[in-house]
Amino acid sequence: MASTQEAAGNKSSEVSDEPTPAKQPRLDQPTASQESTAMQQHDFKKFRLVEILDNSQRAKYVALLGKFDTTDGISSSSSSSSQDGKNGEDSKSSSTSAILLLEKEAFPVEQLQQSQLGLSLFDHRQTVETVMHNDIWHKYRLPLESSFCLAKATLVHPATDRLAAKYRRRPCHLVVESPEDYRKRTEPALKSAGAKHSLAWVGNLLDGSAEADRLVFDDPDPAVGFVLHADLKWDGRRIDDLYCLAVCRVDGLHSLRQLGAQHLPLLENLMDKGRKALRDRYGVPLSQQRVFLHYQPSFYHLHAHFTHVSADWPGQQAERAHLVTEIINNIRLMPDYYQKATLTFPVKEGEPLYDAYKDQLDLL
Amino acid sequence: MASTQEAAGNKSSEVSDEPTPAKQPRLDQPTASQESTAMQQHDFKKFRLVEILDNSQRAKYVALLGKFDTTDGISSSSSSSSQDGKNGEDSKSSSTSAILLLEKEAFPVEQLQQSQLGLSLFDHRQTVETVMHNDIWHKYRLPLESSFCLAKATLVHPATDRLAAKYRRRPCHLVVESPEDYRKRTEPALKSAGAKHSLAWVGNLLDGSAEADRLVFDDPDPAVGFVLHADLKWDGRRIDDLYCLAVCRVDGLHSLRQLGAQHLPLLENLMDKGRKALRDRYGVPLSQQRVFLHYQPSFYHLHAHFTHVSADWPGQQAERAHLVTEIINNIRLMPDYYQKATLTFPVKEGEPLYDAYKDQLDLL
Numbered sequence: 001m002a003s004t005q006e007a008a009g010n011k012s013s014e015v016s017d018e019p020t021p022a023k024q025p026r027l028d029q030p031t032a033s034q035e036s037t038a039m040q041q042h043d044f045k046k047f048r049l050v051e052i053l054d055n056s057q058r059a060k061y062v063a064l065l066g067k068f069d070t071t072d073g074i075s076s077s078s079s080s081s082s083q084d085g086k087n088g089e090d091s092k093s094s095s096t097s098a099i100l101l102l103e104k105e106a107f108p109v110e111q112l113q114q115s116q117l118g119l120s121l122f123d124h125r126q127t128v129e130t131v132m133h134n135d136i137w138h139k140y141r142l143p144l145e146s147s148f149c150l151a152k153a154t155l156v157h158p159a160t161d162r163l164a165a166k167y168r169r170r171p172c173h174l175v176v177e178s179p180e181d182y183r184k185r186t187e188p189a190l191k192s193a194g195a196k197h198s199l200a201w202v203g204n205l206l207d208g209s210a211e212a213d214r215l216v217f218d219d220p221d222p223a224v225g226f227v228l229h230a231d232l233k234w235d236g237r238r239i240d241d242l243y244c245l246a247v248c249r250v251d252g253l254h255s256l257r258q259l260g261a262q263h264l265p266l267l268e269n270l271m272d273k274g275r276k277a278l279r280d281r282y283g284v285p286l287s288q289q290r291v292f293l294h295y296q297p298s299f300y301h302l303h304a305h306f307t308h309v310s311a312d313w314p315g316q317q318a319e320r321a322h323l324v325t326e327i328i329n330n331i332r333l334m335p336d337y338y339q340k341a342t343l344t345f346p347v348k349e350g351e352p353l354y355d356a357y358k359d360q361l362d363l364l
Numbered sequence: 365m366a367s368t369q370e371a372a373g374n375k376s377s378e379v380s381d382e383p384t385p386a387k388q389p390r391l392d393q394p395t396a397s398q399e400s401t402a403m404q405q406h407d408f409k410k411f412r413l414v415e416i417l418d419n420s421q422r423a424k425y426v427a428l429l430g431k432f433d434t435t436d437g438i439s440s441s442s443s444s445s446s447q448d449g450k451n452g453e454d455s456k457s458s459s460t461s462a463i464l465l466l467e468k469e470a471f472p473v474e475q476l477q478q479s480q481l482g483l484s485l486f487d488h489r490q491t492v493e494t495v496m497h498n499d500i501w502h503k504y505r506l507p508l509e510s511s512f513c514l515a516k517a518t519l520v521h522p523a524t525d526r527l528a529a530k531y532r533r534r535p536c537h538l539v540v541e542s543p544e545d546y547r548k549r550t551e552p553a554l555k556s557a558g559a560k561h562s563l564a565w566v567g568n569l570l571d572g573s574a575e576a577d578r579l580v581f582d583d584p585d586p587a588v589g590f591v592l593h594a595d596l597k598w599d600g601r602r603i604d605d606l607y608c609l610a611v612c613r614v615d616g617l618h619s620l621r622q623l624g625a626q627h628l629p630l631l632e633n634l635m636d637k638g639r640k641a642l643r644d645r646y647g648v649p650l651s652q653q654r655v656f657l658h659y660q661p662s663f664y665h666l667h668a669h670f671t672h673v674s675a676d677w678p679g680q681q682a683e684r685a686h687l688v689t690e691i692i693n694n695i696r697l698m699p700d701y702y703q704k705a706t707l708t709f710p711v712k713e714g715e716p717l718y719d720a721y722k723d724q725l726d727l728l
Contacts, residue, residue, distance in 0.1 A: 041494060042502065044486055055473045057605060058676040060424050062471040102485075102506070104468050107426040109419045121466075122408055126510060130405060138406065138519040142466070146490060149513035155502040172673050173651040176689055241421060279726075286726035287537040292682055309536050309683070309710060312422040318656055318685035319673070325540055326682075329706040334698065342693040346673060362643075362650035 054169035060104035063167040068096045098157035105150045170348040175357045178342045189356035202301045217277035224269040225249040242308040253302035256295045261335035292321040296345050319346050418533035424468035427531040431460045462521035469514045534712040539721045542706045553720035566665045581641035588633040589613040606672040617666035620659045625699035656685040660709050683710050
């Protein structure tokens with residue numbers, strides 16, 4: 001649900017932070033369990049790089065497209081019924097293609113604190129590279145000890161071309177949308193694209209038939225009420241990384257563009273009850289909660305994001321996130337602000353809204 | 365200048381990406397050169413962790429405070445004249461204290477592309493941990509080969525308590541500032557704090573006596589002109605990470621709060637000439653440039669940030685960055701928008717503005 005719908009911003013957030021206990025075979029020693037369907041083990045020595053789909057300098061993340069050289073050592077064919085395989089040829093060509101999402105692990109601060117490991121962080125058998133010295137400032141490149149050199153890996157295998165396209169980095173542009181643009185370009189593009197999407201999962205959230213275990217708060221009021229869930233992107237442990245999602249109960253509100261004075265009670269209720277619920281559950285002061293809407297949102301049923309102000313999630317940038325305090329202020333200053341405003345939002349090449357605005361963009 | 369003044373947001377961006385050729389002694393083998401003042405080498409085996417000052421899950425960054433066990437193997441005392449050492453005692457206590465900023469290196473995509481290394485990424489002597497399997501989705505923890513396990517390190521040594529405080533993570537809060545708050549709290553707090561700061565470096569930028577080598581564009585008009593420099597945070601190589609800073613020539617404009625209809629020519633000139641200069645120099649289309657002001661800014665002389673829309677820099681979040689397209693739109697809708705608006709901004713505990721607003725914040 002939420003995490004699937006919201007994941008477009010950054011795939012690295014899909015890489016799990018919660019490893020579960022499992023067997024630990026060595027990479028170069030295929031074991032009997034690799035042949036079983038219960039717990040297959042891929043032979044990464046046979047993975048050949050075809051394309052780097054994406055990479056992030058900041059998150060230390062790469063998305064790789066590759067192929068397994070042979071079918072030996074590849075996980076059993078029992079799992080080859082790809083959801084994205086549309087036809088026989090697609091399935092066949094994808095049978096050895098794989099997408100490998102890698103993200104370096106963060107420094108394990110708890111471990112450092114407990115053991116006072118200090119410099120057992122480093123591999124003292126390796127060489128250190130001196131970059132520069134200037135007064136009290138010294139720059140080095142230091143080799144890390146192998147236990148600090150793990151990558152969280154998600155392997156999608158077998159993978160189709162459609163899946164590869166999902167993870168491939170595409171150039172992004174900023175669209176500057178006037179009210180007239182909204183009527184003439186955005187609305188028609190969304191209507192024709194939206195026909196393909198189902199929001200059944202939103203209904204399941206609202207009636208409690210899905211993700212009840214992640215529910216934090218439920219305000220049943222049909223006009224101003226909402227359900228607030230811990231987002232699947234968040235592991236629920238580190239409070240500094242808090243990410244929750246509030247889905248409003250009112251139907252027919254698609255985005256920021258429709259908000260006006262009549263929605264002030266809804267927005268104020270979100271800020272009041274939503275933040276207090278997170279304070280009560282997680283101990284986060286109201287003044288440390290960032291509450292915002294996306295424009296454009298990734299699904300067109302009004303919802304708000306709640307994150308810890310210290311959290312460094314994708315989708316919080318100025319061109320996408322609109323603080324609810326700011327929205328309330330704008331509507332108070334000018335009740336039809338969001339019908340009159342020129343709004344900027346990002347689009348990726350190939351998306352329906354990109355095609356709708358392509359002729360307006362400066363593409364060199 | 366710019367990078368020093370702007371660095372408050374995230375110290376990890378200070379860690380250089382540009383290693384220069386240097387000797388490569390082994391960490392556990394002190395060499396003769398360690399005793400020389402020309403190229404000292406710290407003995408990281410003698411670094412003992414005292415405190416984890418900061419850490420970022422996303423950037424894989426930690427700031428560590430520690431001490432060197434003895435003075436053996438520590439860089440020569442010729443570099444111990446700390447800029448921050450205020451008195452004898454401070455200098456003495458800091459003589460073995462050190463701050464170590466570590467950031468894992470990103471995956472080297474060029475290297476992967478050239479060599480088709482594929483899975484030489486991984487250390488095949490180490491064990492792989494299986495986290496889960498579900499249909500085509502497989503999660504692992506993979507050991508990385510040692511050449512992909514380097515950390516960019518900045519050692520500040522000797523380090524004072526003041527320097528440690530600079531790198532120590534402090535809780536952050538969102539202030540909601542009404543126009544009245546601005547007059548009664550923000551302005552007085554900034555005036556008393558501002559008396560301590562010099563903006564001489566801004567003058568040096570504007571008259572060309574500093575950083576001329578990083579100048580991208582200069583519009584000499586005293587009313588709407590500006591100088592545009594490549595920011596020191598950016599290495600100038602990866603276009604996706606572009607970061608430039610425009611400093612306006614007009615004097616007396618401190619922040620967003622003062623902008624009105626009379627500044628539309630200045631803002632439009634920035635958007636027009638600044639973006640075109642970056643298109644001409646770096647080939648970045650106008651629609652891929654994010655142009656924004658900070659509120660609160662880190663120094664109170666009007667300046668704008670230009671980044672590539674794909675760049676993942678700190679300080680681009682909705683609570684700090686205001687797109688210039690949005691600012692222009694707001695002033696067109698309501699010429700005194702920024703004098704009437706309620707603006708949200710982040711403050712860190714201990715900052716002058718935090719103290720000015722402490723009683724308004726919800727601190728539990």
